[in-house]
Amino acid sequence: MTSRPAPPAPGRPAAIRARGWGWRHAGRKAFAVSGLDLDIAPGERVLLLGASGAGKSTLLHALAGVLGAAEEGEERGSLTLDGAPASGVRGRAGLVLQDPDSQTVLARVGDEVAFGAENLAVPREQIWPRVRSALGDVGLDLPLDHSTSALSGGQKQRLALAGALAMEPGLLLLDEPTANLDPDGVTEVRDAVRRVVDRTGATLVVVEHRVAVWADVVDRVVVLAAGGGILADGTPQQVLGRAASRDELARAGIWVPGVRPATRAEQRRSGAVLSPVPSAGPAAHGEALLEAEQLTVARLRRGAAVVQDVSLQLRRGQALSIVGPNGAGKSTLALTLAGLLPPSRGRLEALAPLDRGAGPAPHRWRSAELVTRIGSVFQEPEHQFLTARVIDELEFGPRRVAGLSAADARAKVEELIVRLRLGHLLQANPFTLSGGEKRRLSVATMLATGPDILMLDEPTFGQDAHTWAELVDLLDGLVMEGRTVVSVTHDEDYTAVLSDSVIRIDGGQAALAGADR
Amino acid sequence: MSVDILGPSIADSVLARANPVSKLLAALVLTVALLLSVDWVSASVALACELCLLPLLAVGPLQLLKRIWPLVVAAAVAAYGTALLAPKTGAVLLALGPVIFTAGSVASGAAIGLRGLAIALPGVFLLLSTDPTDLADGLAQKLRLPHRFVLGALAGMRLAGLLVDEWRVLGLARRARGVGAGNNPVARLKSFAGQAFGLMVQAIRRATRLAVAMEARGFGGVVDGKAAPRTWARESVFTRRDLWVLAGGTAIAALAVAAAVAAGTWNFVFV
Numbered sequence: 001m002t003s004r005p006a007p008p009a010p011g012r013p014a015a016i017r018a019r020g021w022g023w024r025h026a027g028r029k030a031f032a033v034s035g036l037d038l039d040i041a042p043g044e045r046v047l048l049l050g051a052s053g054a055g056k057s058t059l060l061h062a063l064a065g066v067l068g069a070a071e072e073g074e075e076r077g078s079l080t081l082d083g084a085p086a087s088g089v090r091g092r093a094g095l096v097l098q099d100p101d102s103q104t105v106l107a108r109v110g111d112e113v114a115f116g117a118e119n120l121a122v123p124r125e126q127i128w129p130r131v132r133s134a135l136g137d138v139g140l141d142l143p144l145d146h147s148t149s150a151l152s153g154g155q156k157q158r159l160a161l162a163g164a165l166a167m168e169p170g171l172l173l174l175d176e177p178t179a180n181l182d183p184d185g186v187t188e189v190r191d192a193v194r195r196v197v198d199r200t201g202a203t204l205v206v207v208e209h210r211v212a213v214w215a216d217v218v219d220r221v222v223v224l225a226a227g228g229g230i231l232a233d234g235t236p237q238q239v240l241g242r243a244a245s246r247d248e249l250a251r252a253g254i255w256v257p258g259v260r261p262a263t264r265a266e267q268r269r270s271g272a273v274l275s276p277v278p279s280a281g282p283a284a285h286g287e288a289l290l291e292a293e294q295l296t297v298a299r300l301r302r303g304a305a306v307v308q309d310v311s312l313q314l315r316r317g318q319a320l321s322i323v324g325p326n327g328a329g330k331s332t333l334a335l336t337l338a339g340l341l342p343p344s345r346g347r348l349e350a351l352a353p354l355d356r357g358a359g360p361a362p363h364r365w366r367s368a369e370l371v372t373r374i375g376s377v378f379q380e381p382e383h384q385f386l387t388a389r390v391i392d393e394l395e396f397g398p399r400r401v402a403g404l405s406a407a408d409a410r411a412k413v414e415e416l417i418v419r420l421r422l423g424h425l426l427q428a429n430p431f432t433l434s435g436g437e438k439r440r441l442s443v444a445t446m447l448a449t450g451p452d453i454l455m456l457d458e459p460t461f462g463q464d465a466h467t468w469a470e471l472v473d474l475l476d477g478l479v480m481e482g483r484t485v486v487s488v489t490h491d492e493d494y495t496a497v498l499s500d501s502v503i504r505i506d507g508g509q510a511a512l513a514g515a516d517r
Numbered sequence: 518m519s520v521d522i523l524g525p526s527i528a529d530s531v532l533a534r535a536n537p538v539s540k541l542l543a544a545l546v547l548t549v550a551l552l553l554s555v556d557w558v559s560a561s562v563a564l565a566c567e568l569c570l571l572p573l574l575a576v577g578p579l580q581l582l583k584r585i586w587p588l589v590v591a592a593a594v595a596a597y598g599t600a601l602l603a604p605k606t607g608a609v610l611l612a613l614g615p616v617i618f619t620a621g622s623v624a625s626g627a628a629i630g631l632r633g634l635a636i637a638l639p640g641v642f643l644l645l646s647t648d649p650t651d652l653a654d655g656l657a658q659k660l661r662l663p664h665r666f667v668l669g670a671l672a673g674m675r676l677a678g679l680l681v682d683e684w685r686v687l688g689l690a691r692r693a694r695g696v697g698a699g700n701n702p703v704a705r706l707k708s709f710a711g712q713a714f715g716l717m718v719q720a721i722r723r724a725t726r727l728a729v730a731m732e733a734r735g736f737g738g739v740v741d742g743k744a745a746p747r748t749w750a751r752e753s754v755f756t757r758r759d760l761w762v763l764a765g766g767t768a769i770a771a772l773a774v775a776a777a778v779a780a781g782t783w784n785f786v787f788v
Binding site: 061064065066090091093094095097099101102103104105106107108110111114115116117118119120121122123124127128131149160163164167335338340341367368370371375376378380382383384385386396397400401402431445446449 | 648649650668671672675676678679686687689690691692693694695696711715718719722723726727729730731732733734735736738745746747748749750751752
């Protein structure tokens with residue numbers, strides 16, 4: 001037996017030390033992180049920032065010991081927890097991931113929280129007290145045999161936090177824990193984390209794009225530079241307060257509290273730039289396209305109604321946001337308006353300028369009729385990818401569905417390639433693109449068939465400030481040229497900058513929340 | 518909302534409180550006994566005994582029929598097919614042109630149909646009275662199956678429930694791109710294959726994320742080259758009730774075999 005350092009007592013705050021540390025994922029040319037020197041003292045609470053691709057998640061996974069063995073990548077330098085290599089330490093770090101749905105292991109709440117403690121061979125008589133205290137810490141007042149599927153997003157994330165907590169980790173790692181949540185869920189999870197670190201004193205490292213959420217929970221902000229190394233490091237006041245470093249952060253695509261990324265859309269709204277004359281012409285702009293009267297929608301055919309008695313009219317050049325808490329039925333309403341789900345009750349009618357011979361009921365349209373009238377961009381771009389190359393993806397709609405001639409399709413696609421900056425990616429596989437690129441491509445594939453109405457489901461989820469601004473300006477351009485943009489969103493900045501009308505869905509009812517401009 | 522195929526929605530009943538391992542073993546004994554012979558006496562005795570146990574399951578006959586009607590239909594189809602094709606021995610019961618049923622062929626058909634149901638029912642009882650988590654606990658703690666395998670399978674089954682929902686979203690997302698509709702069967706098949714591939718991609722992505730989440734919680738650890746030791750928050754225990762479950766399964770099997778031998782219908786299939 002070789003002598004090993006005595007294992008640290010569970011629950012004692014962990015110390016992190018990186019020296020020239022770097023990691024390259026197998027199959028990639030560039031290092032995801034390189035040349036990192038960083039010390040985090042026991043009990044520090046750190047917000048880790050950086051542009052997309054700066055390697056924040058990679059660092060977090062490495063600290064959690066889940067980056068994998070040598071065949072999964074190449075490591076340089078050293079990364080230690082309490083002096084021991086992070087890859088070999090089990091149970092010192094608890095990790096909470098972004099997606100609430102793919103980190104639940106078991107079917108009952110109590111078993112789920114106990115899972116980590118079981119794996120660390122904690123004696124049975126200690127596990128259940130730990131489970132109860134962890135559930136109490138995160139404020140989940142549920143029976144132990146409650147189903148883990150029947151929880152809201154915020155509850156699922158707090159459950160994941162409790163599962164980590166029952167391991168009594170010295171280090172809590174949170175990888176964008178609130179990116180998929182509505183504003184209530186964000187507050188829920190943030191407050192639970194604050195309570196937990198206050199009680200346990202564990203070291204905390206959070207990765208999140210939206211700085212404002214965490215600014216008063218953490219005592220240190222570390223900004224990773226995109227090319228490797230550290231861009232800024234200090235207290236939240238030092239890093240976020242000084243104008244110079246705020247600008248630097250904004251340039252790196254980080255959401256700085258109180259600063260909305262600059263967009264042409266907002267300048268135009270505030271009158272700083274003159275609005276171009278809408279290219280569809282003043283007469284066409286504002287003409288009614290789609291009308292709903294007492295519309296009731298359901299997720300499944302003959303399923304229970306989720307939103308009832310919605311009456312609205314979509315007009316050319318309108319930008320509508322559908323807002324409300326998660327699970328309220330926003331997406332179901334949008335899917336119905338988009339002709340993908342049949343109305344449960346009430347009337348949904350495509351008016352003459354949209355109908356154009358296809359009939360008044362959008363859900364009865366043939367594929368070619370649908371894609372030239374209404375386009376839908378789903379929350380997960382990968383759900384809509386059909387081919388193995390970006391260029392095929394773009395040409396699919398115009399050529400295979402709408403049946404345009406090769407020359408016409410090419411002209412349409414060429415224009416989109418330039419406009420959405422996809423030129424350097426044409427031969428790439430859509431599934432290998434970055435998050436922002438996937439989003440641009442999924443919008444482009446819908447625009448390729450020239451629909452009058454574009455529906456988007458949570459278009460800004462988890463995006464950094466750069467890709468956010470780019471998307472807003474793109475959509476604003478579409479509105480300017482007379483397209484109708486309908487967005488399901490709980491991004492208040494997005495709604496404020498882009499939308500001219502807002503519908504709020506809550507408790508099965510829809511209310512027009514924002515007056516038309 | 519995800520479809521919760523593994524929800525903890527097991528009604529409390531005598532069988533629900535027995536250890537899943539004993540239920541599994543009892544079902545296994547019964548299955549082996551019924552596989553040894555194809556005759557209608559042993560099958561109907563076993564089936565009748567099983568139906569008598571319904572109160573222990575706290576499920577009414579109508580409720581049961583609602584859950585297992587596809588099995589009943591399958592058994593009826595199998596019985597009909599066998600009666601149609603089996604050797605035409607004994608008195609002719611019905612003759613409609615080429616369709617001839619005789620006493621012998623009808624007996625063979627009944628033997629096949631009843632046997633199918635008699636073998637399927639114990640499995641149905643196990644499913645309806647058992648939470649999969651408890652079954653996994655029992656398999657790992659009592660039968661000493663490797664816990665990595667058992668818990669991995671359990672987590673995988675939960676994921677399968679999520680995929681039902683994912684399939685629906687994929688269908689809508691593809692319709693939005695202009696794929697899927699149409700009446701041409703070849704195009705439909707191609708579209709189905711495409712959607713299945715899309716589902717596979719999503720399944721792999723989710724499974725990868727779940728594996729990371731499980732690993733981060735200490736699952737699959739290795740200490741000194743061996744699987745790290747693990748404790749179980751829920752203890753899987755055998756009680757006197759489990760003796761009764763095992764004895765009941767064995768008794769039904771014995772009764773079925775004895776009745777068939779006594780009636781002279783027993784025909785050992787491996788001779």
